[in-house]
Amino acid sequence: MISEKTYNTKSASGWLPLIMMVVLFGSVLPLMAQEPPPRPVIITANPSQPLAFGAFTPGAAGGTITVPPDGSSRTTSGTVIPLNLGMMHTPAMFYIKANPGTVISLLAGPPSPISGSNGGTLYLQLDDTYPASPLVTMVPYQQQTTVLVGGTLTVGTIGSNPPGNYSGTINVTFVQE
Numbered sequence: 001m002i003s004e005k006t007y008n009t010k011s012a013s014g015w016l017p018l019i020m021m022v023v024l025f026g027s028v029l030p031l032m033a034q035e036p037p038p039r040p041v042i043i044t045a046n047p048s049q050p051l052a053f054g055a056f057t058p059g060a061a062g063g064t065i066t067v068p069p070d071g072s073s074r075t076t077s078g079t080v081i082p083l084n085l086g087m088m089h090t091p092a093m094f095y096i097k098a099n100p101g102t103v104i105s106l107l108a109g110p111p112s113p114i115s116g117s118n119g120g121t122l123y124l125q126l127d128d129t130y131p132a133s134p135l136v137t138m139v140p141y142q143q144q145t146t147v148l149v150g151g152t153l154t155v156g157t158i159g160s161n162p163p164g165n166y167s168g169t170i171n172v173t174f175v176q177e
Contacts, residue, residue, distance in 0.1 A: 041098075041099065041102065041176055042097075042098070042099075042141070043096065043097070043098045043102065043104065043174060043176050044096070044097045044098075045094050045095070045096050045147075045172070045174045046094065046095045047092065047093070047094055048093040048094060048095050048146075049090055049091075049092060049093035050090070050092060051067065051090070051091060051092035051124070051126075051149065051150075051151050051170070052067070052087070052088060052089055052090045053065050053067055053074065053089050053151075053153050054074065054082065054083070054084075054085075054087040054088055054089035055082075055083040055084075055085040055086075055087040056074075056076070056080055056081060056082045056083055056155070057080070057081050057083060057158070058079065058080055058155045058156065058157060058158050058161055059078065059079025059080055059081055059158070060079050060157065060158070061078050061079045061157060062078055062079065062080065062154075062155045062156045062157045062158075062160075062161070063076060063077040063078015063079055063080040063154075063155060064076065064077045064078065064080060064152050064153060064154050064155065065080050065082065065152070065153050065155060066127065066150065066151070066152040066153075067089050067090070067091055067150050067151060068091065068127070068128065068150045069091045069127070069128050069129050069130035069148040069149055069150035070091070070130055070148065070150075071089070071090055071091050071148070074089050078155075080155050091130075091148040091149055091150045091151075092126075092148070092149040092150075092151070092170075092172070093146060093147070093148055093149075094146070094147045094149065094172070094174075095144040095145070095146060095147075096137065096144060096145045096146075096147055096174065097141055097142075097143075097144050097145075098137040098141065098145070098176070099137065099140075099141050100137055100138055100139060100140060100141075101136060101137065101138075102136070102137045102176055103134050103135075103136050103176070103177040104133075104134060104135055104136075104137065104174050104175065104176055104177070105133050105134040105135075105174070105175045105177060106126075106129050106133040106147070106149065106172065106173070106174055106175075107173040107174075107175055108125065108126035108127070108172075109126075109171055109173070110125075111123040111124060111125040111154065112124045112125075112168055112169065112170045112171070113168060114153070114166045114167065114168035115166065115167070115168055116161060116162065116164045116165070116166045117164035117165045117166070118162045118163065118164035119162055119164075120156070120160055120161035120162050120164070120166070121156075121161070122153050122154060122155055122156075122161060122166050123153070123154040124151055124152070124153050124154075124168065124170055125151060125152045125154070126149055126150075126151050126170065126172065127149075127150040127151050127152055128149075128150050129147055129148065129149050129150075130147070130148040130150075131147070134177060135147070149172065151170075
């Protein structure tokens, strides 16, 4: 003969001791979470290599020339022609020191004017970064994280941007999140 037991699901009296034990033990056990970073949060960013576009000619109408953050081949638009005259093109390089786990974003402002030695002005816009922004530092503060930054240079006609050396200052902002 098979016997059946009937349970009353509407009664909470059987569950009450179990619920009380869970609440009691759960309230005295320590909670584990990620440790907050050391305070104050200190970040240093030191430039190591300038952003350089190498030699190029603007052609009749001008355009843009871009150096990617990985330093691979330059790309151009418009009538800009890259020249191979022994002048290197390089992304900007920064050495970042921060505590492990620090999230850092690079903020690129508006295009910066770059003045020529024989007159003329080019405009430089910072582009992508390697590693991609935002990035998370993974090494101790004593070690550094290398960040490469690419950029795009807007070039006018040869009449408005005569041959010469162009140089200027760009503002790079690294923000700790």
